Amino acid sequence: MDMISILRAIRQLEQPAVLATVIEVEGHAYRKAGAAMLLLSNGESIGTVSPGCIESDLFERISSVCETGRYVVVEYNMDPDEDPIWGEAVGCGGVIKVLLEPVSGAFRELLLEALHVLDTGRDVRIVRSLQGEELHYEIVAQEGEKSSELATDWEFDLLLSNRQRVILFGAGPDAVPIYQLLAQSSFHVIVADWRPNLLGSFPGAECYIGTPERLRNQLQLNHDDAVLVCSHQLYYDREMIQWALTAGPRYIGVMGSSKRIDLLFDGQVPPPAVKAPVGLSIGAEGPYEIAVSIAAELIGLRKQWRSLVREDHDPKGEQHERVRHLFGGGAEQPHGQTEVAARAFTGRSARQYGSSCSIG
Template identity: 30%
Template sequence: MANTLTSMLNVWYQQKDQCQWVLATIFETQGSSYRKSGAHMMINDLGQYHGLLSGGCLESDIMLQARRCWDSGEGRIVEYDMTEEQDLAWKLGIGCGGVVKILLQPVSKQNDYLYLNKVYSRLSQNGYCYFAQQITSGEPQVEYAELPSTAQVKVEQWEHKGQVFLKQVLRPPINLCVVGAGVDAQPVVEIAAKLGWRVVLIDPRASHGRSNYFPDAFEIIKAPLDSLIENADELTWLAQTDALIIMSHNVKLDAQGLLLSLKSSAKYVGMLGPLHRTERVFTQAGLNRDKFERPFANPIGLRLGGELPESIALSMISEVHSFLAQKDAKSISGIV
């Protein structure tokens, strides 16, 4: 299931002229709702949808509403009121207790694909962009512009000349670099990819990093790490890295991973292993942990419990996720 906008657009782009498509966007919510304003879903006339706007409860009706867009060639606004007993959402037994308003817009060559081809190209090239949709029935109206990477990601409604737009600043997928491609790296790559992250996997060892073991990796690099460090200024993916995880289980490779992280744009660096081993890695790298120039997590991960590789991977990715999102990773309910 493609849930991030870039993943959805990747599926759409391959078939954009082979099917009829509708872009569904939540533009307003009140009370409780599964997704919030700015969430997207792509729907085609084969009965397929990519992304979710609810927990799967509303999607079948949204599909029916989308067919009316194809018939008319115009956009529609639909509203689901989970507080009203006569509303369809209530009858479906959703019971979230909120209101969700959704804008449906047909996407076709005739309306310049709502500029989604430009959005897809920009996000795929690790760029930021501005995307605004007029909240109205009838002929779809959108605006698009490229933005610098310093742009603040946000979603808001904006009124201009009597028209209301949903305005978004969209960012590219999170770029995760993983140094070490052993068996325990498989669930790390898989979970990150499910989140829509782009994972670059590095391991020069011949027995590691085989593509059939890591089908979800965006790229697998087999070059020696010292050559990557030496040529760091020429590596675009390194300059785009948001987070870097070191887990080769080899002191020398881990030390090189530390040195590589200092050449990257990583806002988070984490290393698998106990503290006493980490001291050996820093010594091997000729670095001082107390003066390391990146936010550094070791032992990496949240205290989730569990000893299986999948549990450890979940723990690590959860910490990276919360750090990049600037959240505290505490229990929402307070039960723990």
């Protein structure tokens, strides 16, 4: 579950809710800093921040956070030598800090604006910072804009990227598990085929009908896309590969045997951007195992691509240092009213008072 799914759920909210975000991790943990979970007052949730070990405790805090309108920071010590309760329950051996924020008022508006930026195809940063006794929120679109230069005690900078787009060319039965796994793994999967009767197997999917020549006018491939070629029709697969190579997406995966791949590439070695056969080499057999190998490969590649983006954003590792000192000391903070401050650039900021505590 990714942050975009959480933001879209927030857009439909009709009940009190709390956003739980992992803001610091020391040692081993199931989720890393930036992992988030939406806790609804009716007991439902979206996303995860642990294997299920601390969620019940987080739910116990929803009513208090919503009633006071204050943020709270909770620390969970998973080391059994330090905390026999949480340490024995989880066994990870790490310490995590979770920020709980009521999703209401100016903060909710800010999150919805971040979603709007993402919907326009741009990445966005949500910046949380402590300025005196105030928790300050800000969104910054990734187009050369800078966050506030006001002095802060700490800053937590979370980069949100659009879902990786995957063009799945070929809607046969073996494409169904590929679509399902990729969609469940937070990819934006587009299914395309010239046979409209096959597209009925992908309910809820974004689908396009046409041969590669026709799809050129409907889909604009770009460098950030991944393309999976699996129509099993030699002529159209070759045409799709040629179009993809011209458009230059990051990844072109081709399904088929070695013999078929030789036919597609006229016996030549495929270009570097092409993975043929597609998927990790795990000895997969049958459509579901092959789908697992493809999904695993794309998940790993997505991680690499996002790491490159983050290195470009913060090449000296300064962001890591800012994150390490979040909410230091665990001191109780006074609370007050929420207020909104407009900024000179395209974006919004909000301030909210809250508190920090520890149960470790």
